[in-house]
Amino acid sequence: MIQQWTYLVVAAGAILLAFLLWQEYRRADKRRLLARLLATAVAVASLVALGIHRQKATPPSPGNKSDTGRLKPAPGFVSAYWEKTLPYLAPLQVKGRYHNTTGTTIRLYLTYAGLRLDSQAIPARQDTTVALQTQPPFLGTGVLQLLAVRGGDTVVYPVPVEVMPEKRIAVLFIAGSPGFENRFLADWLAARGMPVAMRSRIAGTQYATRFNNMDPLPLHTVTPQLLEKFDVVLADPGALTATEKSCLLAAIRNNDKGLAYLADSAHTLPAGSGVEVLLKDSTGKPAVTITRQGMGRQLQLGNSNTFAWKLMGDTTQYGRYWATVLSAAAGNAGTMRSIQWSPDFATTHDAVNLSLKNTGNLPDSFLVAGTVRLPLAQDALADDHYTANWWPADSGWHTLRWGTETFHAYVFGPGEWAELRPAAPADMPQTSRQQGEERLVWYWILPLLAACIFLWIEKKL
Amino acid sequence: MVKRGYDILTAWRKRWIILRIAAIVIQAMAVALTGCALWGKPGALAGIAYLLVFLVNFLRRLPDKSEMATWLNQQFPELEDSAGLFLKDSAELNLLESLQVQKISARLALLNPPLSFYKPVWNSLVMWLLAGGLSYIIYSRETIARPEKATVKPQAEKPIPGVKRTTITVTPPAYTGKHVRSQHNFNLLVEDSAEVQWRIDAKTPARSVSLLFSDSTVLRLQPSADSASWTGAKHILHPGFYQVQLDTLLSGYYQLQVIPDHPPLVKVSSPQPNTSIDFGRPPLVRIQASLTDDYAIKNARIAATIASGSGEGVKFREAQFNFDQSLAGRPAAITATKSLNLASLGMKPGDEIYLHIAVTDSRNQQTLSDVFIVTLPDTAALFSMDGMATALNIKPEYFRSQRQIIIETEALIRDKDSLGVAKFNSRSNELGTDQKLLRLRYGKFLGEESETYGSDSHEAGHDHDDHGDDHGHEPPDKTAFGDAQQIMDQFAHKHDNAEDATFFDPEIKKQLKATLTEMWKAELQLRLYKPQEALPYEYKALRLLKDLQQKSRAFVAKTGTKTTPLKPEKRLSGEQDKINPAIMKQAFDYNDPDAAIRAALSLLDNHRGAPPADANAAALMRSALGKLTTAAAREPGKYLGAMEALHRITQGTAAAGDYTTARQGLFHLLAPRSLPQPGVRPHGKLEEAYFKNLKKAGSR
Structure with missing residues (x-):
């Protein structure tokens, strides 16, 4: 809309200028023709500049929110x-x-x-x-x-x-008895390359075990060392002893892991504060709930017949259901590094603040963006947190190299998402910026006035 | 002198006319430019229209020479208002005039046209500026807000250098019944199994011309005597694409689309899948079906299997019938009908006939319709009391009554000749009354209004409408004096009683209603003294009642079994040492089929204008191109454009729209998938510290 307005102002100015110049030129009295033409041009140019600057001088607003109290609202x-x-x-x-x-x-x-x-x-x-x-x-x-x-x-x-x-989620099944639900899910996961281990009780102290895409492990006892190897545990609530249960809960509380309890007639879906509904069934009733447990999560599934969907041939729905449930259960497991940048709508020729989080080893002390080295500043309190300043010259995706690691950051062109961007750098004090813009606007009044006064006096001479 | 002046004046006029025409042309061009900016190429028509209108208008009213003279007089005072003299014949001039001519003709020769003379040109140049500015604004705004085009226009075929003329003759196969056609485009859309003949005329004699097909077959064209004209033919059995090779020169890819021939379609509108013809109805089955095919229907038959007998003595017979309509003309669509008389097929009550329709199209593809069963119910079975003793009886006496009515109706029909007309009619009427009473008794179950309801003052069967006027005049019954309920009953019109209405579930009610309808119809026929026609309705009512009796039996569905988790403290507590549980170990070689396509899409998104540089990216592109090529051989119409575009991108000769086309093609290759994946934001030390402090605060 700002661009449209600019074009509109420029076009109107051009027409006005042509008309005025023509009028000046046609005047019978040909004295000071060049000066008059010049003065007319200056007057119209300042008028146009006034119009354009007026529109641009919107008060800034922080972050990715645009200001609503605008003079002329555009969609x-x-x-x-x-x-x-x-x-x-x-x-x-x-x-x-x-x-x-x-x-x-x-x-x-x-x-x-x-x-x-x-x-x-x-x-x-x-x-x-x-x-x-x-x-x-x-x-x-x-x-x-x-x-x-x-x-x-x-x-x-x-x-x-x-x-x-793509990443792998390692899933451990603890089943009270061999069942279709676990079997189908384990098959589905294994076919997608996920490491799967399953323990199904077949007798008092005997378990049938299954390992896909991983080496066999002793599964008879649930220990913290065993749980370290898995991101998500799917368990029948009845298949766990009291010690196993407390061990599991401790593991998910202190790690970014998920525990999903399969549906059981004895366990209903919990409700209350701290319980989020992850999925709802077609009637709007909660089907899967998720509860925060320390750093991890505990899920309660309301349906243990999903294998029936697969038998009916509805593999898409089956895949979507389990992708949602297991992704939510896995959390951010296994992720070591991430990058964020501000402002959200970073533009070319503007400062971009890159913020890196690295929980793994430190590859290097600087980032390389194209040919530019960006030194990294380590945060004083959180020593896994690094920041760098960057002034990108081109728009589009950029590759940032950090030793052997690569990150990507996007820089927008100047006209993109313009309404959500502050008009001036956000760190400039607000009062001085507003004064500066006002001066800029009023600046153009002076040549306009001067030109008009000249034209007026010239007529009187 | 006059002559010279006249010449100058004419020259001025000519220049004026030329200037004006030039101005109009310039203006028209300005209009055309604006039109082009607004509507693209068709916008130029606006300029042409402008030119025609103004030029014709101008040429129609060309200024004559006297006007020119007047104009000169107005513009130049030095001509002393005498320019008109040049137009006169020199002989006609008097002395004074000729002197004046001499005086001003010298001045005329020296005159320069004033600036206003060129005014139309200036005006049109200003118009040009405005139009140019306007189109620039429109154009620049469009480029800013020009999203990628959603639809890729089919590109016009580029001619192959060295090929003068191409004639492709398509001979559709016989089953289509279509004529031979020829085309000059290489892109082909032909019927399945069509024969295609290429004839390529080269500009200069070529050494070899061949067609390379996507299934890696090569068709070498045969040259004529002077090796300028090459011909070859091929049966097209499956879709794909092909290239033309002229000596060593390879053309672009051309589509080879195949129109498949689908088997015929049968839609049966009559009879219903399960039809039973009640006793007394004419044993006729009307078969009506609409048959359609892509090209032609060769043959359509009704295949029938008649089953007669019951128990172990069932006998089957097969029969085939043709439709009434002739299929000699091989229509593409037809509504075929046939009436079968079951009696003439020797069917007796209790027999069944199974029908299906077999349709063959001109390519001998056959479609069989569903099977339709028509039953002639055995009325004797209805009378059997089997199952009555054990079943839950709703109201057995009512069944017997209906049965009784049927027996009596049949007896009446039998005795028709021995009875007189009057007796016959009165007995028929009596049967009708019986039927009515039966109906009323069932009606009560439905909560229907009973006609014998209410006090004595009501006549059975009287009309509802006369309530209002009658009741006011009736003397109140003395015995009922003070009985408010009775007085109210007189005025109230009791339709359905809430208690009656809740006896049965809706399904049973529905069937009861259907039964009552049949009874109504039967009663009507009996009252019309047509017991013969009443019989089918009576039978149907009886059958429905019998179904009703079956329905009231409770049905317990079989439920699925689900093993409960074992309770080890109660079960399986014996010696378990010898149990050797299974350990299943298996590794899957998993490769995401779409990963290469997705990675290639990312490359195409980012590497605009240049082919991917590093080896890894180039390998990805090749893999994506391979997948697109396979898809293009399967569906050339959908993927060939994208394949060519990606091919050009890998060659580094991509046009502007190729990236979009290639991405669209690759996008369509992706199958919907979902996969559990962990998030992308790691827990850092900040979160850990926060969590620890939170735990500390919680434990305190």
Whole structure:
């Protein structure tokens, strides 16, 4: 909208200038023609500059939120957020608020390579929440596009996402008796390369065991050493002794692990504070609940017949259900490093603050962005936390090398997501910035006045 | 003198006209530019329209020379208002005029056209500037807000250098009944098993011309005597794509799409899957089916199997029938009908006929319809008392009554000749009354209004509408004096009693209602003295009642078994030393089938304008290209464009739209998948410290 306004002002100025110049030129009295033409040009140019600067001088607002108290509201995002780094095959969720100030419906489309993947209509004159979702098709870095379409007008918002490579979740099954549910799930996981171990009680002290994609381990007793090797434990509540239960709970409380209890007639889904509903069934009743336990999570499943879906041939639903449940149970297990950057909508020729978290070993003391070395500053209190300042010159995805590790950061072009970006660097004190902008605006009054005064006096002479 | 002046004046006029025409042309071009910016190429038509309108308008009213003279007089005072004299014949001039001509013709020759003379040109140049600025704004705005095009237009085929002319003759197979056609495009859309003949005329004699197909077969074309014209033919059995090789020159890829021939389609609208023809109804089955095929239906038959007898003595007979309609014309779609008389097929009550329709199309592909069963129920079985003794009886006497009515109706029909008409009619009417009473008794179960309901003052069967006027005049019954309920009953109209309405579940009620309808119909026929026609309804009512009796039996569904977890303290507590539990160990060689495609998509997203540099990326691209090629051979219409685009990208000769096309093609290759994956944000020391402090605070 700012660009449209600029074009509009420039076009109107050009027409006005042409008209005025023509009038000056045609005047019978040809004295001081050049000076008059010059003065006219200066007057119109300052007028146009005034118009443009007025529009740009919006008060800044922090972070990824735009300011709502604008002089002339244009349709656009008031806020927007999405996870810029996603696990493999995880859904991308773009959320935010869109303020439609126009009198027509605006449609938002989440697209990839021109293919529409999700859409939402924003009714006229409404400020609505936006929630768009899709599974990014790429592995690595890529850019989806969010289109805001009003009639024939389209505004493009790039949505950069990095999809991390596939990881394995190690799952331990503790079953009270051999059953279809565990068997089908273990088969499904094993076929996808996940390490799976299963212990099913077949007699008082005897267990049938199964190991897929991993070396056999003694499973007769549940020990902290054993649990270290797994990210998620799926257990029949009745199959655990009291000591095993406390051992399991201690393990998930002190580690980023998940414990999922299979459905059991004796255990109903818990409710109350601290219990989140992860999945609901078709009637809206909770089907899977999740409870925080220290650093880990405890899940209670409400359904132990999911193998029936697979028997019915509904493998997609089966896969989605277990992907959701096991991803939630696994948490952030096995992840060592991550990168974040601020501001959210980093632009070229602007400071970008990179923040690295590294729980593994330290590869190097600086980051390399292209040919530029960015020295890393270690945080004084959290020594696994590093920051670096970066002034990117190009937009798009950038590769940052840290020794043998690589990270990716996205830099937006100057016109992209403009409404969610502060007009000036956020760290500049607010008062001085406002004064500066006002001076800039009033500056152009002077040549305008001077030119007009000259033209007026010239006529009187 | 006059001549010279006249010439100058004419020259001025000519220049003026040329200037004006030039101005109109320039303006038209400006309009065309704006039009192009707004609507693309068709916008240029606006400029042409502008040109035509203004040019015709201008040419229609060309200024004549006297106007020119007037204009000159107005513009140049030095001509002393005498320019008009040049237009006169020199002989006609008087002395004064000729003197004036001499005086001003010298001045005329020296005159320069004023700036306003060029005004139309200036104006149109300003118009040009405006149009240029406007189109620039439109264009630059469009480039900013120009998303990637969703639809990829089918690209026009590039001609192969060295090929003068191509003629492809497609001979559709006989089953399609289509004529031979020819085309000049290489992209092919042909019927399954069609024969395609290529004829390629080269500009210069070639050494060899061959067609390379996606299934790696090569068709070498045969040259004519001067090796300028090459021909070859091939049967197309499956889709794919192909290239033309002219000596060593390879063309682009061309689609080879195949229109499959689907087996015929049968949609039977009559009879129903299970039909039973009640006793007394004409034993006719009307078969109606709509048969459709892509090209032609060759043959359609009804295959019937008749089962007669019961128990172990069932005998089967097979028969085949043709439809009434002739299929000699090989129609692509037809509504076929046939009426079968079961009696003429020798079917007796209790027999069943199983029907299906077999349709063959012109390619000898056969479709069989579902099987339809038509039953002639055995009325004798209805009278049997089997199962009555053990079943839950709803109201046995009612069944007997219905049965009784049937027996009496049959007796009446038998005795029709021996009875007189009057007797016959009165007995038929009596039967109707019996049927009515039976119906009313069942109606009570449904909560229907009983016609004998209410006090004595009500006549059975009277009309509802006369309640209002009658009741006011009736003298109140003395014995009932003070009985408020009775007085209310007189005025109240008791339709359904809540208690009656809750006897049965809705399903049983529905069937009871259907039974009552049949009884109504039977009663109607009996009252019309047509017992013969009443019989089917009576039978149907009886059958429905019998079903009702079966339904009221309780049904307990079989439930699935689920093993409960073993309780080791109670069971399996014996010696377990000899138990050797199984250890299952298995490793799966897992490879994500889509990983290469997804990684290639990421590469295409980021490496714009240059082919991937490093070896790893190039290998990924090759792998993605291989997958696209396989897909293109399967569905050339969908994937061939993307395959060519990716091919150009790997060669480094990609056009602007190729990246989008390639990404779209690869995107469509992806199958929906989901996989459990851990999150991407590690727990750091900050979180650990927070957690520890939280625990400390909790324990304190």
